[in-house]
Amino acid sequence: MAETGDRKKILVIADIEGSTGCWSKSDSEFMDPGWPGACAGMSLDVDAVVRALFECGAESVTVKDFHRTGYNLLPELIDRRAAVIHGYRNGPVPGIGDPGGAGVLMMTGMHAASGTDGFLAHTLTSRISLLEVNGKPVSEAELFSSSLAPFGAAPLFFSGCPEACRHAERRLDGIITFPIDKTAGREGFDPRAWREKLAASAAKAFLNAGAIPYLPAGPFSARVVMRDGPGEAERICSRWNFKRRGAEIYIMAEDMAGLYRSLIRLAYLTPLTEKILPAGLGLYNLYGRSGLAWVRRNARDLIRREQAAGRRQVTSSS
Numbered sequence: 001m002a003e004t005g006d007r008k009k010i011l012v013i014a015d016i017e018g019s020t021g022c023w024s025k026s027d028s029e030f031m032d033p034g035w036p037g038a039c040a041g042m043s044l045d046v047d048a049v050v051r052a053l054f055e056c057g058a059e060s061v062t063v064k065d066f067h068r069t070g071y072n073l074l075p076e077l078i079d080r081r082a083a084v085i086h087g088y089r090n091g092p093v094p095g096i097g098d099p100g101g102a103g104v105l106m107m108t109g110m111h112a113a114s115g116t117d118g119f120l121a122h123t124l125t126s127r128i129s130l131l132e133v134n135g136k137p138v139s140e141a142e143l144f145s146s147s148l149a150p151f152g153a154a155p156l157f158f159s160g161c162p163e164a165c166r167h168a169e170r171r172l173d174g175i176i177t178f179p180i181d182k183t184a185g186r187e188g189f190d191p192r193a194w195r196e197k198l199a200a201s202a203a204k205a206f207l208n209a210g211a212i213p214y215l216p217a218g219p220f221s222a223r224v225v226m227r228d229g230p231g232e233a234e235r236i237c238s239r240w241n242f243k244r245r246g247a248e249i250y251i252m253a254e255d256m257a258g259l260y261r262s263l264i265r266l267a268y269l270t271p272l273t274e275k276i277l278p279a280g281l282g283l284y285n286l287y288g289r290s291g292l293a294w295v296r297r298n299a300r301d302l303i304r305r306e307q308a309a310g311r312r313q314v315t316s317s318s
Helices: 035-055 140-151 163-173 189-207 230-240 255-267 271-273 276-299 300-317
Strands: 006-014 060-065 083-085 102-110 130-133 152-160 176-179 218-227 244-245 248-253
Touching: 006 035, 035 102, 035 189, 035 276, 035 300, 060 255, 102 140, 102 163, 102 189, 130 255, 140 152, 140 163, 140 255, 152 163, 152 189, 152 230, 163 176, 218 255, 230 244, 230 248, 230 255, 244 271, 248 255, 271 276, 276 300
Parallel strands: 006 060, 006 102, 060 083, 102 152, 152 176
Antiparallel strands: 130 218, 218 248, 244 248
């Protein structure tokens, strides 16, 4: 049975593909030229949500950066009342560690599941071309929600591309979604106007909390298709003793927690790296911090402009 979390404590999981700053695969890539602007856009989107939640009575908001290295968000562009968590933690919830009693899960900047038509669609890694569980595509939103359900966190809000939003609505009962449509391109898009609507939608979700923790009943049968073909599938299966046919890997699990652990092994780990995971996470997080320092150097002028705009906005509203 799931615990009951505090509905005034909110955990926000933030990704980059469904943010206002990401318009191509390059924008989402570590140290690619478009990445600093994407990090700034992602941070400003999160800031809009955080401010709206505190205005609606939230007592605490923790933001977990969950794109690539986990070092993309710029805290200097985000309301200081929020706790911004970079990097990945070892603990009861994969990547997050201890959810801290949060009763609400909100997800921003998300992408669609592997095997769907969404913008930069993938689940866990782009090396997976299709991930189905019990015959249906599975998104990261479902994996995050199910991993937090035993701690009492209910998924209330989700933003991302239209396909990602439709998928979340089908699978997560009671969730409120807000899409970002990138079909018209960057030049025809007004990020400030979109963020205002994003914030209003997140506030509506917080004030109309009708969702419950997402804890689907097992057993679960996963089919994973590796983009690089049978060779990659064979290497992964030899490490973890999964069943395989060609480029397809098959995993059975009694609950979502067990399935998520197996998928993490498949996507990111070897038996050796799993054994030294605490030390490995420390090194990986150091790598992520170096990347964020590079972002700050390459987006210095943009960060200054946005900080100045934020100060003007606070002054005009006080």
